[in-house]
Amino acid sequence: MTQRFLSAGLGLARHIDRGTSLLGRAVAWLTLLMVLLTCAVVLLRYGFSIGATATQEVILYAHSLVFLGAAAWALQRDAHVRVDIFYRRMGNHGKALIDLLGSLLFLLPMCLFLAWNCWDYVAMSWQRQERSADAGGLPWVYLHKSFILLLVASLLLQGIAQLLKTLAVLGGVQGTHLPASHEEHL
Numbered sequence: 001m002t003q004r005f006l007s008a009g010l011g012l013a014r015h016i017d018r019g020t021s022l023l024g025r026a027v028a029w030l031t032l033l034m035v036l037l038t039c040a041v042v043l044l045r046y047g048f049s050i051g052a053t054a055t056q057e058v059i060l061y062a063h064s065l066v067f068l069g070a071a072a073w074a075l076q077r078d079a080h081v082r083v084d085i086f087y088r089r090m091g092n093h094g095k096a097l098i099d100l101l102g103s104l105l106f107l108l109p110m111c112l113f114l115a116w117n118c119w120d121y122v123a124m125s126w127q128r129q130e131r132s133a134d135a136g137g138l139p140w141v142y143l144h145k146s147f148i149l150l151l152v153a154s155l156l157l158q159g160i161a162q163l164l165k166t167l168a169v170l171g172g173v174q175g176t177h178l179p180a181s182h183e184e185h186l
Contacts, residue, residue, distance in 0.1 A: 006173040009164035016161035017076055023154060024073025030062040037062075053136035061144050068147045072154035075107075075162065077179050096169035103159050103166070111156040118148045 037059050044050040074080045087098055125142040132138050168174040 003171070003173060006164075006168045006171045010168050010174065013161040013164040013168075016157050020072045020076045020154060020158050020161070024070045024076070027065050027069035028073075030066050034059050034062045034066070051136070053132075053134050054138055057132060057134070057138045061138070061140075061147075064144060064147045065150075068151040069154065071151055072158035075155065075158050092169055096166040099162060100166040100170065103163050107155065107159045107162075111152050111159060114148070115152045115156075118152070122146055122149055 037055055041052045041055050041059070044052050044055075071080075087095060090098065122142070122145045125145045128142070129139075130141040130145070132141055138144075165174065
C-alpha cells in the first residue's frame, strides 16, 4: 500500500467520521424529546384521563432512532462493548490489527447480512404504506422500519472509515486509529 493511497483513505475516513458524528449528535438530542414527551403522556393519562397513542409512538420512533442512528457514532468513538482483556494491553499496531480483523470478519459481514435480510421487510412496508395498527397511531410505520436501513448504512460507512484508519496505522501513516479521548474511557 502506498502512502498516497493511505492518506487519501484517511481523508475519506474523516468525511465519514464527520457525517457519523453529525448523525450521532443529532439523534442524541432525541433523548431529551423522549423525556419531555413521556412526562406529557403520563400527565395526560393520569392527570386528565386522556390517551395519547400517537405521542407514545413518537417516543417509540425516537427511541429507535437513538439506538439505531447512534450505533455508528458509538463505534467511531470506541464506546461500543468490547471484551478487552488483552486488547487494552496492546500497542497501537496490535489494536489496529485486532480492529481490522474484527471489522472484516464480523462488522462488515453482519452489516451485509442485515441489509440482505431486512431489505424486503422494509420494502414491503413501503409498498403497503404500512400504518399503525392502533387507533390514533401514526401512519408512518414504513418510516419506522426504515431506521433499520439507517443502522446498516451508517455502520457500513463507519466500518469502512475504521478500516481505512486501521490500514493507515498498520501502514505507518498515522499513530492510532482510536479517538483522542480513548484512553480516558479505559
